[in-house]
Amino acid sequence: MRILLISTLLAWATFMQAQSLEGGIYFGALVYSGDLSPKILPRYTRFAEPAGGIVFRYRNEGVLGIRGSLTYGNLRGDDTRSAYPGRQLAFQTNLLEAAVVGEWYLIPDNFPGESPRITPYFFGGVAVFHFDPEAQFEAGYVALQPLGTEGQGLADYERPYNRTQVAIPVGAGLRLLLGQRGALNMELSARKLFTDYLDDVSGAVVDFKEIYEEKGELTATLSRPDFTPDEVNYINNLYRRGGDRFDAYLSLGLSYTYRLSQ
Numbered sequence: 001m002r003i004l005l006i007s008t009l010l011a012w013a014t015f016m017q018a019q020s021l022e023g024g025i026y027f028g029a030l031v032y033s034g035d036l037s038p039k040i041l042p043r044y045t046r047f048a049e050p051a052g053g054i055v056f057r058y059r060n061e062g063v064l065g066i067r068g069s070l071t072y073g074n075l076r077g078d079d080t081r082s083a084y085p086g087r088q089l090a091f092q093t094n095l096l097e098a099a100v101v102g103e104w105y106l107i108p109d110n111f112p113g114e115s116p117r118i119t120p121y122f123f124g125g126v127a128v129f130h131f132d133p134e135a136q137f138e139a140g141y142v143a144l145q146p147l148g149t150e151g152q153g154l155a156d157y158e159r160p161y162n163r164t165q166v167a168i169p170v171g172a173g174l175r176l177l178l179g180q181r182g183a184l185n186m187e188l189s190a191r192k193l194f195t196d197y198l199d200d201v202s203g204a205v206v207d208f209k210e211i212y213e214e215k216g217e218l219t220a221t222l223s224r225p226d227f228t229p230d231e232v233n234y235i236n237n238l239y240r241r242g243g244d245r246f247d248a249y250l251s252l253g254l255s256y257t258y259r260l261s262q
Contacts, residue, residue, distance in 0.1 A: 021261045022057040022183065026071065028253015035201040035242030036077030036089055044250075046081050049074040051095075055255045057103075065103035067123070072096050075131070075249055077199050088225035089241070091144065091199045093133045095249070099169055101125030117177050124170040127191065132163050133200040135222050142222065144200040147215065149223040150241065151206055154214055158204065161197040168192040171251075181259040189251045198247035209237040 029048040038044060051073025059065040078090040105121040134141040151157035173187025196202040208227055212220035217229055224239060 020059050020259050022055075022059065022257035022259050024055050024255055024257030026051075026053045026055050026069065026253055026255040028052075028251055030073040030075055030095065031250045031252075032075040032077050032199070032247075033249060034077060034199045034247035035196075036079055036082050036091065036199050038082045043081075047076050047078075049076055051251060051253065053097075055257055057257055059103075059109070062108045063105045065105065065121075067099075067101050067103055067125075069099050069101075070097070071099070071251070073251075075198065086226060087241075089135075089199075089201060091133045091135055091201075092141070093131045093198070095129055095131050097127050097129040097167070099125060099127035099167075101169055105175070119175045120172065121175060122170075122172050123187075123189075124168070127167040127169050128164065129167055129191075130164045131198060133198070135200070137218070137222065142218070144222065145197075147219040147222065149200055149211070149219055150202060150204045151211055151215075154210070161195060165193065165195050167194075178256075183257050183259075185255045185257065187253065187255075191249050191251075193246050193248050196242070196244070196246050198249070199242075201242040203240060203242055203244040205238055205240050207237050208239060 028051050030051045031044050031049075032047050033044065038046065051071055053069055053071035055067060055069045057065055057067040073095050074092065075095055076092045079085050079087045080090070101123045102125055103121050103123045105119050107116045107119045109116075133144045135144055136142075145160060145163055148154070148157075148160060152160040169189050169191050171187055171189030173185050176184045176186075178184055206223060208220060208224055211223050212229055220227070220229065223241070227239075
């Protein structure tokens with residue numbers, strides 16, 4: 001709440017003093033981080049997926065700015081390329097994010113002399129995103145949230161999770177001026193999430209036999225691919241699919257904006 005309040009106040013103060021409006025496009029990559037991720041940082045690049053969007057920015061001549069963006073991309077995770085290949089879980093999801101962030105530039109545009117050509121900056125704010133995890137089954141993909149692969153909706157289990165969530169984006173970037181009106185921004189951003197279901201996998205303890213009997217073979221198979229219904233009466237049916245930490249996603253990209261106002 002404190003971060004959200006500070007971001008809101010910063011955004012409002014910047015808007016009231018804004019001197020110019022910029023609009024442009026964004027291209028980059030999204031990277032998933034969660035229960036199906038590798039445990040070695042360099043291997044996260046295996047899950048990089050393309051993303052694009054539009055950007056609008058208000059800036060004054062000092063160190064403050066406010067940016068709104070709409071981003072569309074894809075996220076993916078797969079046990080065969082991560083830490084637990086024997087678990088055999090995998091997912092993909094399209095992701096649509098709307099964000100508003102406040103920006104703080106280390107060098108103001110009205111710095112004595114000419115405006116700096118390259119300026120580092122930091123940013124933080126709030127975002128709303130929509131996701132819908134799917135898993136491959138036979139020749140197609142199946143939406144996972146309606147199935148309740150961790151018993152969602154059954155007695156003594158959680159309610160189905162919401163596929164529209166709030167995130168806190170934070171990051172840093174470099175701004176390069178291109179002439180009198182153009183600018184190229186390169187930035188790295190991480191999102192703090194408040195859900196562990198971006199990948200449809202959490203730390204809940206699940207009874208495979210109960211899932212199979214109450215929700216059917218498809219749900220049971222996608223919940224625990226390394227089990228088969230034939231094993232129900234011969235194995236310990238209680239299992240834990242993932243960990244307790246919330247999921248996250250990161251972005252790395254470039255945006256080009258053009259100053260629309262005088």
